[in-house]
Amino acid sequence: MKERCEVLIIYEDAITRAEAVRFCDSLVQKFWSKNNFQIEWCPFADLQTKVSADKYAELAATAHILIFALRPEAGLPWDLHTWVESWLELRGEREGAVIGLLDTTATGESGGTYCFLRQAAHRAGMDYLTQIPDSILHSISDSLDSYTQRAVEVTRVLDDILHERGKPSRLGSEE
DSSP states (O other), X not given: OOEEEEEEEEEOSHHHHHHXXXXXXXXXXXXXXTEEEEEEEEEGGGGGXXXXXXXXXXXXXXXXXXXXXXXXXXXOOHHHHHHHHHHHHXXXXXXXXXXXXXXXXXXXXXHHHHHHHHHHHHHTTOEEXXXXXXXXXOOOOOSHHHHHXXXXXXXXXXXXXXXXXXXXXXXXXXX
């Protein structure tokens, strides 16, 4: 039985929608065998009316994946900013992912648009991605056994920290 995966795509115009279509085709192709995708499309213009904005905020609050296809150079319009804040209030502690489809932070060009979306994802307890993930719909169990297993697991990052050689920093002391 396939798991249901709800996806909401917020796009700016015809060009960004075309990018989102290509991305979604790849996403669906990669995970189709295990997931039943429910994809909703939200043109940015629809967020400028209260009725539509409220409808899409409810969808965003329950979606597994939110994909933002926005031009990074355009800046984040206030309507989108307030809309993101509205679904953050509704979402609670649901896991999921925000995908910044046209995020170019690696090249230092995206400025505040995707930086805000990254911070919003983190405030919601969601992953922030810029490409197709290796897996989706991976929830963490709340069982005591799961907590115990994660507490004793030494990840690569933790291992690097534990085996770091070098002079300890002297924070707060004068040299």
